Amino acid sequence: MSLSIPQKAGLFSRRRFFRWTSSLAATLGAAPLLHSAEAVAAPVAHTSGEDYYEKLGVDKIINAAGTYTALTAACMPPNVVSAVQRAALHPVRLHDLQQKAGEYLAQRLKCEGAIVTSGASGAITLATAACMQNANNNSPVDLPQNADGLKKQVIVQRAHRYGYDHAIFLTGARVSEVVTMDDYKRACEKGDAVMTNFFNAAEEEGGIAGTAQIGREEWLRVAHEHNIPCHIDAAADMPPISNLWKYTGMGFDLVSFSGGKGIRGPQNAGLLLGKKHLTDLAHQNNNPGEGVGRGMKVAKEQIVGMVAAIDWVLSHTEESMQGDYQKRADLIASMVKNVPSVKTEMVVPKIANHVPHLLIRFDPSVTGVTTKQVVERLRSEKPSIELNPNTGHKPNQGIPSDANTLVVGVWMLQPGEDAIVGRRIRAALTQKA
Numbered sequence: 001m002s003l004s005i006p007q008k009a010g011l012f013s014r015r016r017f018f019r020w021t022s023s024l025a026a027t028l029g030a031a032p033l034l035h036s037a038e039a040v041a042a043p044v045a046h047t048s049g050e051d052y053y054e055k056l057g058v059d060k061i062i063n064a065a066g067t068y069t070a071l072t073a074a075c076m077p078p079n080v081v082s083a084v085q086r087a088a089l090h091p092v093r094l095h096d097l098q099q100k101a102g103e104y105l106a107q108r109l110k111c112e113g114a115i116v117t118s119g120a121s122g123a124i125t126l127a128t129a130a131c132m133q134n135a136n137n138n139s140p141v142d143l144p145q146n147a148d149g150l151k152k153q154v155i156v157q158r159a160h161r162y163g164y165d166h167a168i169f170l171t172g173a174r175v176s177e178v179v180t181m182d183d184y185k186r187a188c189e190k191g192d193a194v195m196t197n198f199f200n201a202a203e204e205e206g207g208i209a210g211t212a213q214i215g216r217e218e219w220l221r222v223a224h225e226h227n228i229p230c231h232i233d234a235a236a237d238m239p240p241i242s243n244l245w246k247y248t249g250m251g252f253d254l255v256s257f258s259g260g261k262g263i264r265g266p267q268n269a270g271l272l273l274g275k276k277h278l279t280d281l282a283h284q285n286n287n288p289g290e291g292v293g294r295g296m297k298v299a300k301e302q303i304v305g306m307v308a309a310i311d312w313v314l315s316h317t318e319e320s321m322q323g324d325y326q327k328r329a330d331l332i333a334s335m336v337k338n339v340p341s342v343k344t345e346m347v348v349p350k351i352a353n354h355v356p357h358l359l360i361r362f363d364p365s366v367t368g369v370t371t372k373q374v375v376e377r378l379r380s381e382k383p384s385i386e387l388n389p390n391t392g393h394k395p396n397q398g399i400p401s402d403a404n405t406l407v408v409g410v411w412m413l414q415p416g417e418d419a420i421v422g423r424r425i426r427a428a429l430t431q432k433a
């Protein structure tokens with residue numbers, strides 16, 4: 001059953017739209033909460049079985065933040081959920097599944113080799129292990145135990161250092177930090193580098209990483225002059241869909257994506273894409289072997305779910321991928337715009353999380369409530385709402401927030417939740433019930 005959504009609601013009359021959504025709801029055996037005709041969203045998947053969140057007493061939240069791992073990031077679309085369900089019912093030979101899934105993904109994503117990994121973080125570890133092996137005669141190495149005496153430097157710009165460096169350290173590799181082009185050339189000439197790491201979103205305006213001096217093309221050119229493979233971390237950088245082949249197309253040897261962010265696959269899945277000889281080496285270090293990736297197991301359900309998620313992404317156009325995010329943001333903006341002192345603004349970060357975000361700016365001396373009080377109220381009421389963590393923050397990750405700004409990430413909202421979020425923010429800002 002195809003559940004691709006006619007994204008252009010304008011093609012539908014309102015009545016036809018409601019007829020379409022209610023027949024969809026009937027087909028799915030679930031009634032999506034539709035508070036507004038604007039809420040054309042990815043449909044809610046069929047639900048059956050015991051509600052373990054309820055059983056365990058875990059609050060379900062409204063995710064007005066975005067694809068944050070701490071908030072369990074994305075929910076899978078129905079075709080992915082049903083693919084996962086079916087895969088769960090049959091054993092297969094894991095190696096067969098890994099190989100065929102890799103070939104299918106490589107073909108669909110226009111690269112030589114692909115592996116489904118345990119998230120982008122797992123992909124970075126396997127990429128590093130592959131590059132260490134590549135630089136040390138391709139022979140398998142016990143990492144990190146036997147990393148001493150091997151080539152093991154990973155070259156990174158200082159402005160590209162981040163928490164995911166741990167995924168590199170796990171192999172026993174060490175980071176060589178560079179700032180200027182001269183530093184970079186010197187580090188490449190030393191002969192001990194196995195890989196370079198480029199944090200794609202570090203080039204974001206106002207990015208967390210500050211300003212790096214070396215851009216993608218130059219970075220690649222210099223490393224390749226010294227035969228050093230380049231890895232790029234593009235974990236959160238889909239949409240646009242074309243980014244899935246842009247960086248391999250540019251010549252990056254390995255590219256990591258998170259599977260459970262914008263791609264909306266299983267939250268613990270990811271992709272390592274790139275040159276076949278390197279993805280093959282990465283595979284040698286992967287589960288179920290005995291390498292550094294043994295603890296980064298990806299089960300059959302996640303492998304199949306990741307492939308189904310890529311099929312889901314590729315069934316969209318760039319516009320339909322963005323769905324009705326703009327409409328959701330407009331709806332919420334319209335619900336708060338008459339609150340004294342409120343000004344709204346829409347921003348689309350350039351690289352990571354490249355989707356519309358709503359900024360709601362207000363003057364606490366007029367509203368009588370602070371950003372912190374609004375955040376706490378939204379969190380404490382039921383259903384609990386999480387705003388984007390850039391709320392009340394200085395400009396960051398392409399989002400020009402400040403102390404008196406609420407940031408609403410609309411892309412992970414479920415049908416009807418845009419109206420709930422709008423109503424609840426309005427109530428919080430006006431101190432009404």
Ligand SMILES: *Cc1c(COP(=O)(O)O)cnc(C)c1O
Binds near residue numbers: 119260268
């Ligand atoms: C989210 C993220 C990761 C980790 O992705 P997982 O799929 O959660 O492992 C790595 N790098 C960047 C830049 C990210 O945004």
